[in-house]
Amino acid sequence: MVRASREGLEVMTTDLMRRIRDRAARLCVIGQGYVGLPLAIAFARGGFVVTGLDTDPDRLGALNAGRSHSPDVEDETLATVLREGLYEASADFSVLDQSDVAVICVPTPLRKTKDPDISFVLAAAEEVAARFRPGHLVILESTTYPGTTQELLVPLFEGRGARPGVDVFLAFSPERIDPANPTYSVTDIPKVVGGVTPRCAALAAFLYRQIIAQVIVVSNAKVAELVKLYENVFRNVNIALANEFALMCRRLGVSTREVIDAAATKPFGFLPFYPGPGIGGHCIGVDPAYLAWKMRLDGYEARCIRLADEINRSMPGHVVELVGEALNRRRRCLNGATILALGVAYKRGVGDTRESPALEVLGRLIECGAGVAYADPYVPEITLGGHAFKAVEPTDERLAGADCVLILTDHAEFDYHRIVAVAALVVDTRGATYEIQAPAGRVVTL
Ligand SMILES: NC(=O)c1ccc[n+]([C@@H]2O[C@H](COP(=O)([O-])OP(=O)(O)OC[C@H]3O[C@@H](n4cnc5c(N)ncnc54)[C@H](O)[C@@H]3O)[C@@H](O)[C@H]2O)c1
Incomplete structure (x- = not known):
């Protein structure tokens, strides 16, 4: 392998910058999910030729046929970049041989033991390292524990004889996208970058500046990894606080939402978070566990993270209790009740059911003997306790016929005025009906 001399390094850096600036640089984005x-x-819309690498043949087929699975990419946009030859989805990792930049956006889930499952990152990084060529810029975007870039990626490349910052440029840049957010897309959200060396960071920042207005360079990759974790721990802990506050307000006979909305009028020092049926999605409930795991290895117990997780994971059970009590007040019991659940995705506007608390709520209701049906415009089918359920339309007949209509995800597509008008009993875990007048006892909120 050709090693870069100091002079050669300068030439390689300038050359990569020129190729990026002139859109001659070939990009590979590994993992074509919600982030990738x-x-x-x-990048393709910014004029780069991009290959989206993935291992899922169904996903690849759909993407190359112009069908996007992401709420943040319109089919029309996908079709345009495909037609212009700026984007192609592929499972052929040999394209890395010809690439200048590889960005890794693969999943980072938890194992059953709640330890980080870093196997997807390792597999993707190994593909890149195996095809490394001098001057390659490699950026990890998957959310992960602090130290991953330095402790996992660096040795992988060094094992191939590539010195980070000299022969290969390694950086971490957290993805902060919020799928289906109508205000902030990937190019509007300031990008944080940390490199294994300052040169790595400078090159990664130069790349992102081609499509993102604000790029913030931090001291190193570990700082960048921690930025993402702190953001998501912040959300997780604040959601837990709102959830616990809801449990207290219920005992005090006060509307949680009225308290939070009034508190939110304070123009400084307060950020409103609202209660819900629990934590879902691939990030907020998962990422804090990555940090807690890493700290545990160091003999430190992350107490805020542990307590927030405990409170958030208790919420599905609390929702089931709420439904049971509401039915009881109407002289019904959970066993044998018909429940129409509205929304099973982990949040509004998406079809993602990963870690969705709605699934746990429904599973528990079934265990209690309730008959369950669900409506969700984004999720055509789910599996509960080994049984497949197909989504139903929330018709007036179904709304009126259910013993309880349970709002678990506040999709904008649901007509909440109609739901409150037609249903006999509504349990609302999302505050979707908060401003709607209803006869006493008809709507129960978290
Ligand atoms: N979803 C979000 O809102 C969000 C936001 C910010 C950060 N993140 C982080 O970004 C990362 C990716 O999340 P996501 O939601 O896009 O996941 P995803 O499951 O939607 O997509 C991941 C994709 O990677 C593919 N993949 C798996 N292993 C692969 C491999 N070895 N090579 C190539 N492709 C492979 C999968 O087939 C899948 O298409 C995670 O670390 C996540 O925590 C997610």
Whole structure:
């Protein structure tokens, strides 16, 4: 392998910058999910030739046929970049041989033991390292524990004889996208970058500045990894606080939402978070566990994270209790009740059911003997306790016929005025009906 001399390093750096600036640099984005696809398309729209690498043949087939699975990429936009030859989805990792930049956006879930499952990152990074060529810029975007870039990626490349910052440029840049957010897309959200060396950071920042207005360079990759974790721990802990506050307000006979909304009128020092049926999605409930795991290895117990997790994970059970009590007041019991659940995605506007607390709520209701049906415009089918359920339309007949209509995800597509008018009993875990007048006892909120 050709090693870069100091002079050669300067030439290699300038050359990569020129190729990026002139859109001659070839990009590979590994993982074409909620994060990788919008990023790949943003680069393609910025004039780069991008290959979206993935291991899922169904996903690849759909993408190359112009069908996007992401709420942040319109089919039309995908079709345009495909037609212009700026984007292609592929499972052929040999394209890395010809690439200048590889960005890794693969999943970072938890194992059953709640330890980080870093196997997807390792597999993707190994593909890149195996095809490394001098001057390659490699950026990890998957959310992960502090130290991953330095402790996992660096040795992988060094094992191939590539010195980070000299022969290969390694950086971490957290993805902060909020799928289906109508205000902030991948290119509007300031990008944080930390490199294994200052040169690595400078090159990664130069790349992102081509499509993102604000790029913030931090001291190193570990700082960048921690930025993302702190953001998501912040959300997780504040949601837990709102959830616990809801439990207290219920005992005090006070509307949680009225308290939070009034508190939110304070123009400084307060950020409103609202209660819900629990934590879902691939990030907020998962990422704090990555940090807690890493700290445990160091003999430190992350107490805020542990307590927030405990409170948030207790919420599905609390929702089931709420439904049971509401039915009881109407002389019904959970066993044998018909429940129509509205929304099973982990949040509004998406079809993602990963870690969705709605699934746990429904599973528990079934265990209690309730008959369950669900409506969700984004999720055509779910599996509960080994049984497949198909989504139903929330018709007036179904709304009126259910013993309880349970709002678990506040999708904008649901007509909440109609729901409150037609249903006999509504349990609302999302505050979707908060401003709607209803006869006493008809709507129960968290
Ligand atoms: N979803 C979000 O809102 C969000 C936001 C910010 C950060 N993140 C982080 O971004 C990362 C990716 O999340 P996501 O939601 O896009 O996941 P996803 O499951 O939607 O997509 C991941 C994709 O990677 C593919 N993949 C798995 N292993 C692969 C491999 N070895 N090579 C190539 N492709 C492979 C999968 O087939 C899938 O298409 C995670 O670390 C996540 O925590 C997610």
